[in-house]
Amino acid sequence: MGFAAARTRSVGLWIATIPYAALVAAMLATADSERGSTADSVFVLTWVLSWLGGTLHTLAVRHRVFSSRSIPPSSLQHAVLETKRRRELRAHAAEIARTDPQLALELAIGRPDLPRTFDDGGIVDVNHAPASALATIPGIRPAHAELIVRMRQDLGGFTSAEEVAAMTDLPPHLTPVLKEHAVFLP
Template identity: 35%
Template sequence: MTDTRSPRAARGRTWPAGWWYLPLTVLTAGLAAWAPFLHAAVVLGSTRLRWVAAAYGAVMVALLVCAAAPVDAQGNPVGTAGDVLPVIAGMGWLLLIPVACAHQWVLRRRVARGRDQVPEPAIASALAARDRRSTARRIAETDPLLARELRIGRPDLARSYDDGGLVDLNSAPAEAIARCCDIPLPAAGEIVRARTESGYSSVDELLVTATVPLPAWDRIRDRGLTLPA
């Protein structure tokens, strides 16, 4: 039976996402509490989490400054600052570690969900091609001359613009139509045979005029366009 799970699930994940967040914070006594948030910000693409990481880093710097209170040659605190700042640093550290760990416990679940939602490369590539087809269609609808200059829908010609796999049903040869629309060459030949000098005004007109197998209609609608002949 075919395994339909994603490659990540099929391999099995020995360690859950973000498993190291809490151990890192505890083992470094909170000094690296900012690092898990920066990692999560990169994984999730979150600007807000970058600011959270910066905030934890700033708190850590402030606590280190407080811990370095002035002392005399014998190591005794100097003045009020020498008495108060170490207390602030100690209390801050006692609060920082549990607060950061609680925050990271929730955050690691978000990271796990975010990773699972990352599309596989093949899916991402197909979705990107779909977006390029939508963009190319808008160009063809609003500026047919530009579309012709970019050779949108003409995979049989040399070009530099990527239209996502469109084919112009009014000008492309049967071989290109068959390849782009993934239909039999005879069906593509029928499309070429049935188009008149003025071409098809729309894909729907083509489906009515030319004898095309019904299962191929969706593929033709997805990849075909009809630039003015």
């Protein structure tokens, strides 16, 4: 019962563990008694009660202890799973942008400012999205986003994260972030 109580975190099962422990203690205390004595009868009675009671009780609680329901993930586990899911969505959206830019434009991939019916994982089209959307990229401050928009207008667009970093003097640590969170549609 102790295992069941620990696994289910049930106070009731912890309380039920006490009589089972008492039965086992009585059984162990009378284990070396003479055959036919009162102590021998106590041994047999405690053995039968702990065996039968424990078996029936275990059968009664087994669905709670060994349910097929998964334990709900912790908030950290949930955040990790969600981040990985969004990373996969960004990779898929980036692949569409690379292989079929026109489709990406029609789907508004990388344009969180436009109405869409799908989640692209938070990827941003550096060549078309407004500064407010660019500022959603981790590490890109509003001032960086405004500078990117001004340089984009002057240059007619960018082709890579490295070009954005070089032309706008972004801190070097933002280049890999930009690679993961941005696309450069024509």
